Amino acid sequence: MPLRARVATSVSRTAAALSRAAGRGDGSVIGGWIGLKIEPELLRHLAVGRRIALVSGTNGKTTTTRLSAAAVAVAGRVATNSYGANMPTGHTSALAKAGTTPYAVLEVDEHYLPQVIGATDAEVVALLNLSRDQLDRAKEVAMMAQLWRQCLAAHPAVRVIANADDPMVVWAAHAATAVTWFSAGQRWTDDSWVCPACGAHIAREEADSGGLPPAGPGDWRCTGCDLRRPTPQWSVEDDGIVGPDGRWHKVALQLPGRVNLGNAATALALADAFDVRPERAVPKLAEVTSIAGRYAVVERDGRRIRLLLAKNPASWLEAFDMATPAPTLLSINARDPDGLDTSWLFDVDFAPLRGRELLITGDRAYDLAVRLTVNDVPFRHVPTFAEAVTGVPAGPLEVIANYTAFQDIRAELDRVL
Structure with missing residues (x-):
């Protein structure tokens, strides 16, 4: 060179x-x-x-x-x-x-x-x-x-x-x-x-x-x-x-x-x-496991937490297919890397989440709450990820989050991923 x-x-x-x-x-x-x-x-x-x-x-x-x-x-x-x-x-x-x-x-x-x-x-x-x-x-x-x-x-x-x-x-x-x-x-x-x-x-x-x-x-x-x-x-x-x-x-x-x-x-x-x-x-x-934290599984306070990244309607549909019927936390932000417009939430059918214990959090949790209500999907709002972890029984916890919400949760898990 x-x-x-x-x-x-x-x-x-x-x-x-x-x-x-x-x-x-x-x-x-x-x-x-x-x-x-x-x-x-x-x-x-x-x-x-x-x-x-x-x-x-x-x-x-x-x-x-x-x-x-x-x-x-x-x-x-x-x-x-x-x-x-x-x-x-x-x-x-x-x-x-x-x-x-x-x-x-x-x-x-x-x-x-x-x-x-x-x-x-x-x-x-x-x-x-x-x-x-x-x-x-x-x-x-x-x-x-x-x-x-x-x-x-x-x-x-x-x-x-x-x-x-x-x-x-x-x-x-x-x-x-x-x-x-x-x-x-x-x-x-x-x-x-x-x-x-x-x-x-x-x-x-x-x-x-x-x-x-x-x-x-x-x-x-x-x-x-x-x-x-x-x-x-x-x-x-x-x-x-x-x-x-x-x-x-x-x-x-x-x-x-x-x-x-x-x-x-x-x-x-x-x-x-x-x-x-x-x-x-x-x-x-077959040797590939977690990719930049995606699909990673972390043990914390008796909960087996699995992280799934979903950023738009197509990827949320795939995330629902991957998630087991365990308690599930959805986290939504709308910062610059995520895109500031959250109206895409109304393009996602959240019906597959009915019947499971569902929690929501994130900067735009209320936007998500409106969409879930319209979709007739029961949920519970928690202010923080830590409260979500303590708010579900010991065992598996599925976490589905968009870009910055995903990174926030990774940071809170001390970047052990």
Whole structure:
């Protein structure tokens, strides 16, 4: 690297290390921020000589990135932003900290994907899903799909790993030259009823198919143009994953929920793009446990507390699927990282929580209280997380929280995660 880039890399590592030593965070942002101030092209310099994969989407980026990094590590050392700092500052910090590695797997915020592809000359890009997120500042879903589509058309050398179950992702990925399709499912469909190509209705059920052949389980098609679900090369079947050669691979994850089997399918497809065979990668997936505190289980005062992160309607739906029927605490904030608009709560059906002991807390607990009342879901408000812990019997306690509420609870648990 040029001298300025070498200096910037050294300063970036030092700043990140000092941040960690001072207890001010993991250093995954400040290191990259300072490095880029010294050398604005630092990310480009750090990317040279590595085979790089990017993972982007509204939900599941951090988990899929962690699983993918574990799978690719079979082939060699991997640099990754494992704490979820998914903008160029985080990417820069991660690559600077890792030193020389043959591979990098980086989580990328949806908005920054074009910028990061351009800066890193990424070889592989995995596109997970697109749904509404942070209503006060995120792009409308079809606009994001258009951004991705234009980006992929401008980078024909990129190999794309794309979710065949999401019409928005499929439309965007069709602009790519080489696409591998995986099936991860799409439980949340409220943001993809209208075709992004022609504006006609997306048919998902026989009665809704507009005279076309009925859509089968998981199938979809546009009623106005030829956009339809591609045939996936990688798919979830029972408790395993089927690859392009038709072979079924049992996947024993330590992570809960069927959604994580879909994330594992993405990781295997991504690793395969780097010539890592699934039979070698699958055992590595089983070694992944907590991801930046997500899914972590902590014993405290006789309670077995499990943390689940949920930030938008799609991820709350998946969190309900993962949660056991134990006492459950919901915590909602609306600080800047969360998005300031909480009206999305009315897009979430909280009915699956009926019949369990339910507690709520957080800065915007009253907003949540109104939504639960409308949804006819009984609850009890507790002012603090500590009161929630002491307010339930000994045993399991499920905690579902959005970004800053999740971090507040992690801090209160003394960062033992």
